[in-house]
Each structure stands twice: as structure tokens, then as C-alpha cells.
Amino acid sequence: MNTNILKLIRWKNLFIIVLTMIAMRYAIAQALFAYYKIPPAFPDIGFVFLVLSAVFLVMAGNFINDYFDRKTDFINKPKKTLVAFKVRRRQLISLNVVFNVLGLICGFIAAYFAHKLTLGIMFIFIVAVLWTYSAELKRILFIGNFSLALIIALIPLSVALTEYFALEHSITQWEENSIRAIKLSVQFIIGFSIFAFLFTYIRELIKDCIEYNGDLETGIKSFPTVFGKRKTDIIIAILSLVAIIAIILCWEVYLSKLLFLRNHIIAPFYIYAFLVFPTALLFLIALTLKTPKKHKTMLTLINLIIVFGILFSFIFSSIVYGKI
Numbered sequence: 001m002n003t004n005i006l007k008l009i010r011w012k013n014l015f016i017i018v019l020t021m022i023a024m025r026y027a028i029a030q031a032l033f034a035y036y037k038i039p040p041a042f043p044d045i046g047f048v049f050l051v052l053s054a055v056f057l058v059m060a061g062n063f064i065n066d067y068f069d070r071k072t073d074f075i076n077k078p079k080k081t082l083v084a085f086k087v088r089r090r091q092l093i094s095l096n097v098v099f100n101v102l103g104l105i106c107g108f109i110a111a112y113f114a115h116k117l118t119l120g121i122m123f124i125f126i127v128a129v130l131w132t133y134s135a136e137l138k139r140i141l142f143i144g145n146f147s148l149a150l151i152i153a154l155i156p157l158s159v160a161l162t163e164y165f166a167l168e169h170s171i172t173q174w175e176e177n178s179i180r181a182i183k184l185s186v187q188f189i190i191g192f193s194i195f196a197f198l199f200t201y202i203r204e205l206i207k208d209c210i211e212y213n214g215d216l217e218t219g220i221k222s223f224p225t226v227f228g229k230r231k232t233d234i235i236i237a238i239l240s241l242v243a244i245i246a247i248i249l250c251w252e253v254y255l256s257k258l259l260f261l262r263n264h265i266i267a268p269f270y271i272y273a274f275l276v277f278p279t280a281l282l283f284l285i286a287l288t289l290k291t292p293k294k295h296k297t298m299l300t301l302i303n304l305i306i307v308f309g310i311l312f313s314f315i316f317s318s319i320v321y322g323k324i
Contacts, residue, residue, distance in 0.1 A: 008092075010062050014055050016306070017155055021051050023310050024159040024192065027317035029185040035260065035320050036181040042166035046113025049106045050162055053123060054155055056103035060096045061130035061151075067092040068134045075214035100127050114162040115169035122158065126151055141221040145204040153197035160189035184258075188316075191250060195243070195309055202239050202282075203302045205232055209295040229295075233286045236298070240283040247275050260320050270315050274308040 025047055033040050067089055107123030129137075129147050138144035167182055208215065208222035209229050216225045223232040251271050261267050282301050285294065 008062060008066055009059055014058060017054055017058060018051055020156055020310050021054060021159055023313040024156045024189050027313040028188050029159065029163045031317040031320040032181050032185045036177040038178050038181045041170035042162050043113055046110050046162065050110035050158060053103045053106035053110055056099045056106060057123065057126050060099035060103060063092045064096040064131055065134040072214040072218045072220065075217055110162060114165045116165035119161060122154065126154065139220045141226055145201055148204060149197045149200040152200040153193040156189050156196060157193045160186045198243050199302060199306050202236055205236050206295050206298045206302060210299065237283050237286040240279050240286060244276055244279050247271060264319055267315060267319060270312060275305065278305050
């Protein structure tokens with residue numbers, strides 16, 4: 001694989017995906033399993049194949065996205081897109097097929113280790129959505145951003161599903177501890193999936209504002225090209241406010257009541273300082289800032305919020321293990 005193709009992989013996004021999956025398995029699920037003295041049922045080798053599946057499928061999605069979006073990307077970011085023009089379109093299609101096949105194989109192997117082969121349908125669904133997103137969906141108002149956010153939300157959720165089905169197969173009778181462990185781990189990961197969906201959707205709206213010129217010229221119906229950047233900023237602000245309320249309610253109504261988080265000062269400090277505050281800052285920037293680089297600032301900020309959200313799982317794990 002030549003250096004031009006490697007530049008199209010978007011390794012930073014892949015790193016975030018791997019970090020998210022590691023966080024869900026080891027900092028959430030296995031921490032709770034250890035707390036309730038339940039041995040993990042989904043083997044490490046199965047998890048490796050699950051991670052490889054996600055990485056390969058996202059890589060395939062990146063290649064097909066570059067195939068369909070050369071003209072748009074060349075208008076929006078000509079220097080970066082020159083790399084894509086150095087790779088033949090036929091190569092991009094071939095790479096998409098190869099990595100989709102590898103991703104599906106790894107996905108079905110992970111499903112086998114989870115003792116639930118029907119989970120393989122999820123990986124087929126991801127391939128179908130990523131292809132149709134690049135070919136058609138991203139040109140449709142609301143649907144494009146929604147479909148991509150849904151795929152991102154499935155990444156942590158896949159960890160919860162494999163853990164659940166593996167545990168379901170390994171035990172002959174559900175006991176209180178095993179029920180509590182799997183219930184909490186699935187609830188936590190579903191929470192991360194919901195926030196991944198919400199913040200990914202906000203992030204895509206911000207990217208649409210940055211890529212406004214190329215989208216307008218090539219006929220892509222994004223929120224900024226249909227309603228204008230100002231109204232899109234208002235939508236971003238509303239979604240940011242929804243995220244702030246959801247995070248606060250999640251902590252005050254649910255997380256703060258859990259035994260291992262009750263009266264713990266580190267967790268609420270982290271949530272308010274590293275999640276609520278920067279999201280409130282995003283809300284204010286969306287409504288008030290009018291500088292030319294406003295949306296690039298917002299993109300950097302939301303990327304930080306996403307990383308802080310993932311890192312909260314390691315704070316949670318340290319609290320569960322009694323290390324802080």
C-alpha cells in the first residue's frame with residue numbers, strides 16, 4: 001500500500017474508534033464484571049476480531065467516500081484532496097471491496113466468539129449504509145448526517161452486544177450479580193452510544209458549514225446549503241443545549257445514585273468541567289462568534305468533547321477499582 005493510500009485512511013479517526021472500543025470493553029464492561037465478581041465471557045481474541053472489523057469497515061467507507069467526493073473535496077480542501085487524485089478511482093473501488101470483505105470476515109468471527117452469528121447482520125448493515133451514504137445519502141438533507149451518526153453509535157454498542165450474548169451463552173442460570181453486571185454495563189455503553197450519536201451529528205453539521213462552498217457547487221443538500229449557515233448555527237446551539245441537559249440529567253438522576261459513584265467528587269467534577277462546560281462553550285460560540293474561522297474552532301472543540309467523553313470511561317473504571 002503506497003503512501004498516498006495510507007494518507008486516505010484517516011488514522012486519527014481509526015485511533016478514536018479503537019480507543020472507544022477498548023474503553024467500552026475494559027473500562028466499562030470488565031470493570032463492572034470485576035466489581036460484581038463475574039468472569040468476562042467474550043474472549044480477548046473475539047474482541048480483537050471485533051476491533052479489526054470496525055477498523056476495516058471504516059477504512060473501506062473512507063475509500064468509497066473519497067471515490068464519490070473528489071470534486072466536492074477538491075473545492076473544500078484542494079491540498080488534501082490532491083492525494084486522492086494521485087490514487088486511481090479503480091484502486092479506491094478495489095480497496096473498498098477488499099477491506100469490506102476483511103471487515104465482514106472479522107465481524108462474523110467476532111459474532112462466532114459471541115455465540116451469536118446473527119450479529120453478522122449488523123456488519124452487513126454497516127457496509128450497506130457506508131456505501132449508500134457516500135453514493136447518495138450524504139446528498140440528502142438530514143438523512144446523510146443521521147446515517148453516519150448512527151454508524152458511529154453502533155461502534156460502542158457492538159461491544160455491549162458481544163459481551164451480552166457471550167455472557168448469556170456462558171451461564172446456565174442468571175443470578176443477581178450477573179444480571180446487575182450485564183445490565184449496568186449495557187446501560188452505560190448504550191449511554192455512550194447515544195452521546196456518540198448526538199455529538200457526531202453536531203460534528204457533521206459543523207463540518208457541513210466548513211464545507212459549504214463545495215457542497216453548494218456540487219448540489220449537496222446540507223443544512224447550510226438549504227437553510228444557510230446562520231440557521232445551521234442555531235440548530236447546532238439547540239442540539240448543544242440538548243446535550244448539556246442530557247448530560248446533567250444523566251449524572252444527577254442516574255449516575256450519582258450508583259453505589260460506587262455516590263458522594264464521589266472526581267466524577268461530577270470531570271463531567272461538569274470537561275463535558276458540560278465545553279459543550280456550553282460550543283453553544284455560546286455557535287450563537288455569538290462571527291469570525292471567519294468560527295466553525296474550525298467549533299470543530300476542534302467538539303473533537304475535544306468527544307475525546308473527553310471517551311476518557312470519562314477510564315475515570316469511571318478507576319473509581320470502580322478503588323484507585324481514585
